[in-house]
Amino acid sequence: MSERLAVKKTYKLAIGGKFPRSESGRSYQVADSAGEFLANAAWASRKDARDAVAAARKAFPGWSGATAYNRGQVLYRVAEVMEGRRAQFVDEVARGEGLARQRAEKAVDEAIDRWVWYAGWADKIAHVVGSSNSVAGPYFDFSVPEPTGVVAVLAPQRSSLLGLVSVLAPAVVSGNTVVLAASYERPLPAITLSEVLATSxxxxxxxxxxxxxxGDTAPALASHMDVNAIDLAGAAGDTEHAHELELAAAENLKRVVRAPGAEPDWTAEPGLERITAHLETKTVWHPVGI
Known part of the structure; x- marks a missing residue:
């Protein structure tokens, strides 16, 4: 018997809970670290970026209005499904990043654990960064964190899963909705994660x-007036591009997580900085009842 023909995959975008083709009709070949063909991926356009922002804005009231406890449960379910597709993630990370299988397994396990870690903060972050303020008068005064809105996230270009989770999870855990621009050379873990999200x-x-x-979608996201914040992690080391995006973001006073000089060590303790970067603080005064 002859060998089976390879089933070459052509992936699509993930917008609004669906998987549409790019409106441009374009795609590109994704290769592994050795230059071998892995799959075809959609080549998103500025129109796709605008459609993604519209979908994120539409989803924002429901997601931000859910209880923090419920968001934590939903995000923990994502980790459960990721665990079930662990072998696929390991293969994609190993081939895309050129890692030995043992190192790829470690990276995937750390990514799943990182997702669980952030999910656990869903119903705790308000108690850590919120406060009850002392005031001179018969009032209660509370400072309460709230999600900022739609967040554009440029995923790290090198760390295709752990880095991806480290910038995506902190944005969604507090109630924001996200438009994620995946790594160009290593997009498969992001695509698989979008399938995980759709089945969670x-x-x-x-x-x-x-x-x-x-470079095709980031300027449209940075200048979009309905995007409230942008994380420039994916522009690490590209000072000129990052500067241009910051200038575009300044047009509507977006919150900006600035690009680092080089891609950081994503295995380090993440801290709360990326969660708080996408939060607004609302202060409420209420008269003390008799």
């Missing part, structure tokens, strides 16, 4: 994934 309990539009060159 995450509402459609909470996370929207764009593949293709970040």
């Amino acid at each position: 309990d995450v509402p459609g539009g909470v996370v929207n994934v764009l593949t293709g060159r970040v």
Whole structure:
């Protein structure tokens, strides 16, 4: 008997809980670290970026209005499904990043654990960064953190899963919705994660994934007036591009997580900085009842 023909995959975008083709009709070949063909990925356009922002805005009221406890449960379910597809993630990380299987397994396990860690903060972050303020008068005064809105996230270009989770999870855990621009050369873990999200309990539009060159979609996201914040992790080391995106973001006073000089060590303790970067603080005064 002859060998089976290879089933070559052509992946699509993830927008609004669906998997549409790019409106441009373009795709590109994704190769592994040795240059061998892995799959075809959609090449997102500026129109796709705008559609993703519209989907994220539509999903924002429901996701931000859910209880923090419920969001934590939903995000923990994502980790459960990731665990079930662990072998696929390991293969994609190993081939995309050129890692030995043991190192790829460690990276995937750390990514799943990182997702669980952030999910656990869903119903705790308000108690850590919120406060009850002392005031001179017969009033209660509370400072309460709230999600900022739609967040554009440029995923790290090198760390295709652990780095991805480290910038995506802190944005969604507090109630924001996200438009994610995946790594150009290593997009497969982001695509697989979008499939995990679609088969978990995450509402459609909470996370929207764009593949293709970040230079095609990032300027549209940075200048979009309905995007409230942008994380420039994926522009690490590209000072000129990061500067241009910061200038575009300044047009509507977006919150900006600035690009690092080089891609950081994603295995380090994450801290709460990326959660708080996407939060607003609302202060409420209420008269003391008799």
